[in-house]
Structure formats: C-alpha cells, structure tokens
Amino acid sequence: MPVTGEQTVSNVSDKPVLLRRRLLVTGRVQGVGFRPFIYRLAKDYGLVGTVRNSTAGVVIDVQGTPRRIRSFQQRLAADHPAQAVIEDIAVTSEPVVHRGDFAIIPSLENEADSVRLTPDLAMCEDCRREILDPNDRRYRYPFTNCTNCGPRYSIIESLPYDRHRTSMRRFTMCPECQKEYTNPADRRFHAQPNACPVCGPHVRLCSHRGHPVAEKHDAILHAADALRRGRIVALKGLGGYQLLVDARHDGAVRRLRYRKERPEKPLAVMYPSLSMIASHCRVSPTARRWLTSPAAPIVLIPLLREPDDMSTAPAASVTSNVGLLGVMLPYTPLHFLLMHELGFPFVATSGNRGGDPICIGDDEAFRNLGDIADFFLMHDRPIVRAVDDSVVRPLEQGTVVIRLSRGLAPAVIRIPQASPTILAAGGHLKNAFAIAHESRITVSQHIGDLDSPQSRRIHVRHIGDLTRLIGRTPSGIACDSHPDYFSTSHALTLDAEVQYVQHHVAHVLTGIAEHGLRGRLVGFAWDGTGLGEDGGIWGGETFIFDHDMYERAAILRSFPLPGGDAAVRNPRRSAIGLLYSLFGSAFGRKLPSHFKSGIDKIQIDVLERMLNRSINCPTSTSVGRLFDAVAALLGVSAEAGTYEGQAAMMLEAKAWESQDDRPLPYAIVESKSLCLDWGPMIEHILNGLIDDRTVADLARRFHATLAAMMAEVAVRLQATQVVLGGGCFQNTTLLEMCRGSLEKHGLQVFWPQTVPINDGGLAVGQAYAAARGIRKKGSDNVSGSPRQDC
Ligand code: ZN
Ligand code: ZN
Ligand code: FE
Numbered sequence: 001m002p003v004t005g006e007q008t009v010s011n012v013s014d015k016p017v018l019l020r021r022r023l024l025v026t027g028r029v030q031g032v033g034f035r036p037f038i039y040r041l042a043k044d045y046g047l048v049g050t051v052r053n054s055t056a057g058v059v060i061d062v063q064g065t066p067r068r069i070r071s072f073q074q075r076l077a078a079d080h081p082a083q084a085v086i087e088d089i090a091v092t093s094e095p096v097v098h099r100g101d102f103a104i105i106p107s108l109e110n111e112a113d114s115v116r117l118t119p120d121l122a123m124c125e126d127c128r129r130e131i132l133d134p135n136d137r138r139y140r141y142p143f144t145n146c147t148n149c150g151p152r153y154s155i156i157e158s159l160p161y162d163r164h165r166t167s168m169r170r171f172t173m174c175p176e177c178q179k180e181y182t183n184p185a186d187r188r189f190h191a192q193p194n195a196c197p198v199c200g201p202h203v204r205l206c207s208h209r210g211h212p213v214a215e216k217h218d219a220i221l222h223a224a225d226a227l228r229r230g231r232i233v234a235l236k237g238l239g240g241y242q243l244l245v246d247a248r249h250d251g252a253v254r255r256l257r258y259r260k261e262r263p264e265k266p267l268a269v270m271y272p273s274l275s276m277i278a279s280h281c282r283v284s285p286t287a288r289r290w291l292t293s294p295a296a297p298i299v300l301i302p303l304l305r306e307p308d309d310m311s312t313a314p315a316a317s318v319t320s321n322v323g324l325l326g327v328m329l330p331y332t333p334l335h336f337l338l339m340h341e342l343g344f345p346f347v348a349t350s351g352n353r354g355g356d357p358i359c360i361g362d363d364e365a366f367r368n369l370g371d372i373a374d375f376f377l378m379h380d381r382p383i384v385r386a387v388d389d390s391v392v393r394p395l396e397q398g399t400v401v402i403r404l405s406r407g408l409a410p411a412v413i414r415i416p417q418a419s420p421t422i423l424a425a426g427g428h429l430k431n432a433f434a435i436a437h438e439s440r441i442t443v444s445q446h447i448g449d450l451d452s453p454q455s456r457r458i459h460v461r462h463i464g465d466l467t468r469l470i471g472r473t474p475s476g477i478a479c480d481s482h483p484d485y486f487s488t489s490h491a492l493t494l495d496a497e498v499q500y501v502q503h504h505v506a507h508v509l510t511g512i513a514e515h516g517l518r519g520r521l522v523g524f525a526w527d528g529t530g531l532g533e534d535g536g537i538w539g540g541e542t543f544i545f546d547h548d549m550y551e552r553a554a555i556l557r558s559f560p561l562p563g564g565d566a567a568v569r570n571p572r573r574s575a576i577g578l579l580y581s582l583f584g585s586a587f588g589r590k591l592p593s594h595f596k597s598g599i600d601k602i603q604i605d606v607l608e609r610m611l612n613r614s615i616n617c618p619t620s621t622s623v624g625r626l627f628d629a630v631a632a633l634l635g636v637s638a639e640a641g642t643y644e645g646q647a648a649m650m651l652e653a654k655a656w657e658s659q660d661d662r663p664l665p666y667a668i669v670e671s672k673s674l675c676l677d678w679g680p681m682i683e684h685i686l687n688g689l690i691d692d693r694t695v696a697d698l699a700r701r702f703h704a705t706l707a708a709m710m711a712e713v714a715v716r717l718q719a720t721q722v723v724l725g726g727g728c729f730q731n732t733t734l735l736e737m738c739r740g741s742l743e744k745h746g747l748q749v750f751w752p753q754t755v756p757i758n759d760g761g762l763a764v765g766q767a768y769a770a771a772r773g774i775r776k777k778g779s780d781n782v783s784g785s786p787r788q789d790c
Contacts, residue, residue: 019066020094023073026057027087030161031118033147034058034084035104036189038076042102045072049099053107053160055471063099083121083148083294087414104190107160117153117410117469118161120238120387122296122331124149126187131333137176140217142334143200143381147191149294153409154239154387155193159469163192167382174199201381203334208370223377224341232256234351234365234373238332239387239406240358241351241365243373248344250315256347257317259372261354265643267318268298268326268389270348272339277327279308286394295407296331297390300324302656312344323653326391350388355449357458360386385465386458387445395732401756402730404432409445410466411755413513413764419771423463423474423496425487426766427503427759429644431459433487434763436771437472441513441764443755450486460490478770480506480762482531499770503530504541505550506765507725511752512545513768520546522553522719524710527726528624528644529568537561539622539726540676542713551777554674554713560617561625562607571628571637571647572599573607578629580611582679592689594635623706623728626678627651630702633685634695645727652731655703657696661737663708664701674716676709707737715745724751725765727758
C-alpha cells in the first residue's frame with residue numbers, strides 16, 4: 001500500500017533527512033519474480049534507487065526517509081513472492097546521492113560469492129487459466145509461463161539468471177511479449193522464459209524414425225490419439241524425455257516394460273486431477289500438499305485395495321505388487337494440454353533404457369528411444385541439463401525424499417560455519433553429489449546408478465556444470481571409502497585434498513546437517529550395503545555423535561552373505577546366510593517348505609560349501625539384507641529381485657494386511673558395543689509360519705521388533721536426540737514405527753526431509769563431515785584410506 005502524508009524529520013534547511021541503504025538479499029531470490037516485487041515495493045514507498053541480480057544474490061540500493069526505508073525492509077521480509085526463500089539480508093549504509101527514480105538495472109557479472117539456483121516450477125493457476133481461454137493470446141500455448149512458474153534450472157546456461165544466459169536466448173521476444181517483460185506492473189515483468197505463440201518455441205510430432213507427422217496443437221491432438229490407441233509416445237518434457245503410455249492398458253504397459261527393459265520396477269503415473277488420484281489411492285494431507293506444490297514431484301502413496309472407479313484405474317502391470325503407486329499432476333502446460341485431451345491417467349516414466357541417464361537431446365532421444373517409442377512429441381526449446389522427476393514419500397507428518405531432482409534441485413542446506421569449497425562425490429547407486437561452499441551445501445539433482453558409461457559421463461559433466469555455475473573450484477574432496485565406487489575413483493583423479501567418509505557415518509550426518517543438530521546424539525544408519533571400516537558390509541550401525549567426534553556404539557548381529565553382491569539380487573541368499581549363522585550346517589532342515597520349492601538342492605549345496613569354507617561370504621550387519629532374508633523366509637519376495645529393495649517393499653506391503661504391532665522376542669547383547677540380536681526373532685518366525693494370515697502378522701511384527709530394538713538401544717545409550725538415515729527408511733512403515741517407539745521414550749527423532757534419506761543424500765553427509773572436520777573418536781580423520789580387501 002502506498003504511504004502518503006508521512007511526517008518526516010527535518011534538518012535545519014527544512015529538507016527531509018535521507019538515508020541510503022544497500023541490501024544484499026541471498027537465498028532463492030532469482031527467477032521467482034523477486035526484482036519486480038522489489039520494484040513495486042520501492043515505488044509504493046516512494047524510494048529511489050536500483051535493484052539488480054548478481055551472482056551473490058539480489059542487490060537493492062534504496063534511498064529515502066528512515067521510516068519509509070524501515071517499512072520497505074519489513075514488507076520485503078514479510079510479503080515476498082511465495083516461491084522465494086530468503087536466507088539472509090545483509091544491510092550496509094551508503095552515502096546519499098542525487099537520484100530521480102527507482103529502476104531495475106542489468107546484472108553485473110563476475111561478482112564474487114554464490115547464488116541459490118532456482119529449481120523449475122510447476123505451471124501456476126494464472127497461466128493455466130490463460131491457456132484454456134479461447135480469447136487469450138496464449139490459448140493452448142504449451143510454453144506459457146510467468147515470474148511465478150516455468151522452467152529455471154533446466155534452461156540456465158550460466159548465472160546470473162537472465163534470458164540471454166538461458167536456452168531461451170535463441171527466441172527473440174515479439175513486441176507484445178517485450179512489453180510484458182519490461183512493464184513492472186505485469187505478471188511477466190522480467191520473466192526470463194517469457195514466450196507466446198508468435199515468438200516462442202513450438203511442439204511437433206514425429207514418427208519414431210523422425211518423419212514429421214503434425215505441428216503445434218495438431219501435434220498434441222495426434223499424440224493424444226496415439227496414446228488412446230495404446231501407442232508409446234516419447235515426450236520432451238521439462239528436464240528430459242519421458243515415455244508415456246495409457247496406464248489403463250495392460251498390454252501397452254507390458255510392451256513399454258519389455259522395450260524399456262524394466263520388468264518389474266513400479267512406473268509413475270500422471271493423473272488429470274487430484275480427485276481421480278483420490279479415487280485410486282489414499283491421499284493424505286501431506287500427499288495433497290506435495291502434489292499441488294510448485295515442485296510437483298512424483299508422490300508415492302498407497303493404492304486403495306478396491307479403487308472407486310475401475311474404468312480409469314491403472315493396470316496391474318503398472319504397480320507389480322508393491323501396494324504403492326507413484327502419482328503426479330501435470331506440471332508443464334504441455335503435459336496439461338495433452339492431459340486435457342485425454343482425461344485418463346498415463347504412465348510417465350523417464351526416457352531412458354535400463355540404468356542409463358534420461359535423454360535430453362533430440363538426436364540422443366531418437367537414438368536411444370527410437371525402438372521403444374512409436375512417436376516423439378518434441379519441441380525446439382533446448383534442455384540444458386537433465387532434471388528427472390523428483391520422488392517423495394509422505395508420512396502422516398513429514399516426508400521421505402526418495403529422489404531429489406526437478407522442482408527440488410539444486411537443494412541448499414545451510415551449515416553453521418563457512419567452509420572451504422569441497423566437492424562431495426556421493427555414492428555409487430542413486431548418485432548425486434554436493435558442493436560445500438561458504439556456509440551452505442548445494443546438492444545436485446539425481447544422476448543415477450554409476451554402472452553404465454553414460455551415467456558416469458553425466459556424473460563427471462554435472463560436477464563440472466555445477467562448480468561452474470557456483471563459480472568455485474573445489475580445494476577438497478569428500479568421498480566414500482569404497483574403492484569400487486565410480487564416484488570415489490573419479491574424485492581421486494581431481495587435484496584436491498581427499499577425505500574419506502564412511503558410508504553410514506555419512507548417512508547419519510545428512511540428517512545432522514539438514515537439521516543443524518549440535519551436541520550429543522545417537523544416529524541409526526539402516527541401509528542396504530556400504531563398506532565398513534573393518535572391510536565388512538555394514539548397514540545396521542548405531543553411532544554416538546558428540547560434537548565433532550563419533551564412535552560406533554551398536555551393530556546389528558552380523559551374518560554371512562553367500563556370494564557377496566549376488567545376495568543383493570537374490571533375497572534367498574541372505575536368508576540362507578542368516579540361517580547358517582543361527583544353525584550352522586543344520587540350516588537346511590530349518591528352511592520353510594515353500595522356500596525349498598523355489599531353489600534347487602544343488603544350489604543350496606553350493607552355497608553351503610561356500611559358507612563352510614568362507615569363500616566369497618563377506619559378513620554383513622545390513623538391515624536391508626535382513627529385510628531380504630525375512631521376506632524370503634516368509635515367501636513374500638519375488639523369485640529373484642529385479643531391483644534392490646524390491647523384497648523389502650513387498651514385505652512392507654504385506655505388513656499393511658495386519659494390525660499386530662507386538663514385537664517378537666529379541667535380545668540386545670552387550671559386548672564391546674551393543675549388538676541387536678535377531679536370533680530369537682528368526683526362530684519365532686520359523687515356528688510361527690502357518691498360513692497367509694500369520695505371514696502378514698509376522699511381517700508386521702518384524703517391523704515392530706526392529707522399532708523396539710532401536711528404542712531399547714537408544715535408551716541404553718542415553719540418547720535424547722536420535723537421527724535416522726539410510727535406504728531402509730524409505731520404508732515409511734518402518735520409519736513411523738521407529739519414530740513412535742522412540743517418542744514413547746521421550747526422545748526427539750530427526751531424519752533428512754529435504755534431501756534423500758537413501759544414497760541420494762549421502763553427499764550431504766560427506767560434505768558436512770569434511771566441512772566440519774568430523775572425526776572418529778581416537779583418530780585424526782573420518783575414516784582411513786579405502787580398503788582394497790573386499
Ligand atoms: Zn505462471
Ligand atoms: Zn511473443
Ligand atoms: Fe547407503
């Protein structure tokens with residue numbers, strides 16, 4: 001609101017006393033309509049001066065009376081655009097100068113410091129209204145955006161964020177767009193990707209061989225028609241290509257799975273509306289918030305056992321028995337227009353094959369997806385970097401982030417002290433890396449599993465990309481101690497000082513960093529696998545962190561994994577290792593009958609010989625492998641898992657069929673450290689296996705037992721604050737039960753909620769360890785050099 005009739009303090013010459021202030025605003029303040037907001041605010045208060053973007057943040061130079069400047073600052077902090085996140089406002093005094101007006105001025109380049117990069121934002125309500133209005137000049141225009149929505153990180157070539165440093169620079173604005181862009185009162189004032197049908201990008205539809213089929217809105221109509229006929233369409237989305245197919249059409253979905261070489265892993269589904277999602281799935285308030293947020297991620301929610309509307313429900317081949325469905329709403333105008341034509345849910349999965357990275361270039365898409373998709377719905381706005389869809393899993397209260405990417409990346413974690421620039425390389429699977437610099441850790445988007453040469457190239461390229469955007473050269477490296485991780489071996493080729501961070505120590509530090517926790521606390525890292533300090537496969541570790549020191553205070557009872565890595569792909573191997581550890585060579589007699597019918601006698605004999613001679617049978621304390629073993633013993637896992645965590649997901653889904661939360665017998669054994677002994681529990685499970693109902697009860701009670709063990713260990717270690725990390729907590733049933741049993745004992749529970757709890761968040765913990773010099777009690781570094789003996 002404009003301020004009028006203000007009484008100003010006068011000096012002897014009767015002129016009002018003027019002040020000049022320079023404000024440096026840092027945080028997510030670029031690409032979110034911040035400068036137009038400042039412009040209007042300064043005008044409201046009759047202040048003169050300038051505002052501009054810089055690589056340090058937004059720089060505001062204002063001059064006016066003390067009271068007006070004060071009000072301006074208050075409104076700036078309180079009423080800023082919804083998408084902006086202000087981290088800090090640094091204010092300095094400047095000498096008063098003569099100035100006539102307030103203006104937005106061009107960015108000064110090469111300024112030091114760093115800036116928070118803005119993630120891509122889902123289409124806003126105003127833009128949605130425009131593209132549905134036949135009288136609007138952007139009617140049905142699939143690249144409509146404004147200062148509140150549209151592409152950001154996926155089109156930025158360099159900073160500061162201005163149109164000529166984005167992939168929109170090839171499109172020259174028409175006079176009407178230019179007018180919006182330069183009018184401070186317009187919703188598109190300085191909206192860098194501003195475009196319209198006259199001057200902006202356009203879509204076209206091509207056959208899988210690249211022959212043109214249709215253009216502009218016709219292309220969308222043709223693509224919709226192809227989907228209705230069960231065809232597969234590759235769509236050039238915001239941060240990469242996606243593969244679309246009618247989710248209701250079982251045969252079409254199976255064809256997509258076959259061609260994409262993705263036999264069982266659940267596929268994400270885009271829905272026309274929240275209400276249709278609610279007719280197929282259970283939508284909690286947290287899930288609803290995520291679905292309608294500007295990040296618009298894939299949200300993993302439970303499927304209703306009996307959908308309200310069968311005619312639009314996804315085919316069984318979409319979810320393949322895990323009880324969860326990944327759903328999202330259209331987040332770009334292109335998705336929205338296509339969905340508007342269809343009105344039914346379609347599968348929207350990453351445009352890649354197997355474990356390769358998502359395609360972003362058009363030639364690359366034809367090359368890699370040409371024999372998967374029947375049609376290509378593409379456009380001429382280049383994607384600068386791959387930003388896959390993000391994935392979150394909501395709890396009753398809080399969230400687990402499964403994949404940090406579009407709409408959420410790059411993420412920023414504030415740390416208490418300034419850090420030298422450190423590159424944290426991340427893990428090997430679900431790789432993402434992070435850069436500690438100043439008093440923050442910037443976290444990259446999801447890159448993927450670093451098994452394929454393509455993923456490795458992307459990992460290396462994105463490290464170069466983000467360090468360039470941030471404008472820093474790392475002087476230090478933090479990485480996992482596993483010598484076979486590509487992230488580690490690549491990091492070692494860089495010219496910087498290296499610090500190894502043990503995998504599970506990093507998992508706990510991720511939560512500590514995000515929540516800014518200090519003092520003494522107990523951390524549980526329950527995980528698939530990671531290399532331990534003793535060369536074993538860890539994954540059920542409890543650490544005490546005390547200021548900048550840590551020690552391993554409790555472990556899961558260890559068991560051998562016949563075949564090592566092969567056990568990750570076959571849950572039965574974990575089960576055999578577990579029983580061997582309990583019963584020795586007599587384990588064969590303990591195998592449940594259903595188990596024996598799925599594995600032949602010769603195979604069991606081979607595994608027994610390996611176990612007897614300890615050949616290729618590393619010991620493991622992994623809770624993830626314990627989940628696999630129990631799933632195999634209960635007969636709820638697939639023959640052999642086709643992806644890591646599949647058995648655990650099926651076991652979790654089984655647990656939903658029961659209400660029995662009583663823990664099974666267990667023991668906490670005290671020796672050098674505490675040991676969580678699952679022995680009594682497994683004996684009870686073997687004796688209790690009678691019918692399908694007892695399977696569900698045992699699946700649930702297994703979860704409850706782990707939660708009870710955790711609480712007892714935390715209490716024995718005199719914890720007041722507990723931090724959870726590691727891939728096992730993607731299982732929110734386990735996470736909720738653990739939280740419940742810890743809170744019952746009056747403990748405070750934390751876990752990472754803005755970055756992944758799985759290996760995708762590992763880099764944050766690594767960066768934090770190196771930035772703060774976290775050390776193992778009694779040693780000088782986080783963990784020694786990588787071991788070569790496993
Ligand atoms: Zn908008
Ligand atoms: Zn235009
Ligand atoms: Fe891990």
